[in-house]
Amino acid sequence: MDVRQYIQDHAAEFAGALSQWLAIPSISADPARRGDVGRSAEWLKDHLAGTGFPVVEVLGTGSAESAGLPAVYAEWPASDPAAPVALVYGHHDVQPVEPLDEWDSPPFEPAQRDGFLFGRGASDDKGQVLFHALGIRANLAASGAARPPVTVKLLIEGEEESGSTHFADLLRTHADRFACDVVVVTDTGMWAADVPSMCVGMRGVVDAEVDLRGPDRDLHSGSFGGGVPNPLHVLADLLAGLHDEDGRVTIPGFYADVLPISVPERDLIALLPFDEKAWLADAGHSGATAGEAGYSTLERIWARPTAEVNGMWGGHTGPGGKTIVPAEAHAKLSFRLVADQQPAAVIAGLQQYFRDRTPPGIAATVTSHGQGVRPCFAAPDTPAVRAGRRALQRAFDASVLFTREGGSGPEADLAEILRAPLVFVGVGLDADQIHAPNERVELALLLKGAEAAAYLWDELAALAGELTSRRGQRAGRARR
């Protein structure tokens, strides 16, 4: 029996299982739902055991001081101990559901309408996790083997929608168990149902606050205006100076570690049927696009780093006028980062920028909260991406384009801590309304995802030599 046929034959069963799982309200951000997140993990454990995974386990996270939510780990070894090892990453927790009255059917009472399955988590991420269980069964049915051609590990966390607080610790604690040659991220989307595509990168982010101080109190502008530096003028000046005329960021060293976008990737991005007007309308932006010269809008929001002012305040902001030279001026900034930028290096550059340019009479401090999120990138010419793309192309009977995502998850931690390359296999759509009311998934696309997952193990096995060649090197680096 071939993969596609097997999956078609089990489609109804798959939708039924997914509906069961979706009925569990595993909202990780809601402390009252801790029990439900636990039930969701147990449900997945049982389902994966039923699928045939010889090793399935619920892993607690966190510590006595900071309780975490459980992840699920499963493992199905290949017959050949030297075969490549793939670790699938996804999550079983879901977003909150407010505003409830905007849902056409209750978020935790999954409903099928017109080929879609509606319910919180249908697309993000339970549907996409679950197709791996169907995919591996299809792979075995097609090969007639008892084990997959590569060792398949699943690591499905329970805190992704609340910041993956304990995930990096979990990875470090179990680094030996999770050791792999490739990380398969199954939490991303495609361009459109009829334009299959593969994500190859996610931007990181780091934030900063800038505080400028001038006089020790607000000054009367009649007495001092025009004679002393005004912190608001200086702030406007320095924020305006963050970009040059070409929209490039002027922070020292900002682009030093940026991996240029390759010509083949640019060519594939250019093939995407991007409707810029519709995109702007979607943003409620009546005007025009803007950004770094020499890049298309998609390249700008996916593959290029940014400096964005998120907030700014100082002086008199209430009703009426107040003729002052204000004592202080403030701004909040964030930077979207691309491979191989490091959050700390960008903040250091920002601090140098303000050190170099703040005029006498004004004191500037630049602070950053947290460590930021590193960008991640799956280079299109790596064996992992080539295998993943071939698997998707076989499932969709079509050429697969490349996309990236502007936002960020724990993917960089996976790549960094496990020292393995990433490949993104996901079939979500923008239209899925993830994080919003009426989240849904197109069941036919989930089945395509299962099919791609089934092919993926064969495609990875075919590149075994390339995938495992750097094992010693990775182990050596991990030990440092």
Place this chain on the structure above:
Amino acid sequence: MDVRQYIQDHAAEFAGALSQWLAIPSISADPARRGDVGRSAEWLKDHLAGTGFPVVEVLGTGSAESAGLPAVYAEWPASDPAAPVALVYGHHDVQPVEPLDEWDSPPFEPAQRDGFLFGRGASDDKGQVLFHALGIRANLAASGAARPPVTVKLLIEGEEESGSTHFADLLRTHADRFACDVVVVTDTGMWAADVPSMCVGMRGVVDAEVDLRGPDRDLHSGSFGGGVPNPLHVLADLLAGLHDEDGRVTIPGFYADVLPISVPERDLIALLPFDEKAWLADAGHSGATAGEAGYSTLERIWARPTAEVNGMWGGHTGPGGKTIVPAEAHAKLSFRLVADQQPAAVIAGLQQYFRDRTPPGIAATVTSHGQGVRPCFAAPDTPAVRAGRRALQRAFDASVLFTREGGSGPEADLAEILRAPLVFVGVGLDADQIHAPNERVELALLLKGAEAAAYLWDELAALAGELTSRRGQRAGRARR
């Protein structure tokens, strides 16, 4: 008997009368003190009648819809009906007195200590109004005449400390009675007790608010950052662009009507013993001065117009970070104006600036509340200023330098509505703590003021031809 001797002989009497008047809490901003402002006007009327003014009257202001506070008007005609007419402007209302517990003696129980008279209004402006009553008596005592050598009119308003709300209307209503060849403003200060000086100009002011709108809601910077214009970036850019590298304002036409500061005035300003470090320390400003290239600090704050950002806000300003491209950005601005700038023309220029420079995708609106305050200027080479300066030089036995003030009162209305040149004769000091607790005045300086006022009528009479030569022209213009 000479002027100086007469004034010395009546010094105690003068201080006694002033103390009586200072005991009346004529706080115009406090509705509960309306009766006291009225009592203050009656006290002054009686005092001026006792001085010998043949015409003295309390003038109501405002209307049924908007009640005003009373002004006092007095007139002492010269024998010669063709003699110049001088109108003295001052005010009998005072500032509020909070915080009360910082006063060493109660604000309305005048107390003499170490040659100073302490009390609200001692310097601003009752002391300076009252020295004119003493001055005109000294003038008559010295000349032996029954009438002054010029017609002296006094117009002492009761709303200066609460915005002179009804003053322009009062001037228009009684324009014929107030007709004059020179307006003597007696509500300004000198550089220092040992550096007599004369104010020759006051900056005007006009305010504006700028509102920028981009997307119709805050956008996720992961999805849109780097691809659409950010209102905060645009605001920073346009505010930064308000000044060029030389600190000059770039608004179209901003300097078109600016009267350049003359070389003689610059030379006199340069003679002032200005301690820039002390001035900065007084401002709580640890750093350096800043402003328009080519001008000294005093020239910048007195004789050059400014564009000042008083407040700025937009996007996320609360705790923590929020990775958004915000929907809006706002700023409050004010402009200090110098002769002959017009508030409306500056606002029109600002609107054009934003129209010309706001990029596609961002909508900018520029609004201004009220009509602003026009600047005023008493050119040093006019007969009025020459006469006033000579009077002060005789009183102080010293050369008198020129200053200006950065702030604004109704002086431009006086000059504009009465079509008469201004001259400023005032002996207040920065150390007088006007508008603050422990307001005081140096009694010896008030007596010098009385002496200068006595000489002023003779000096103006000596320039009669020059002062009255433009009468027909003024009347003609006033009729338009």
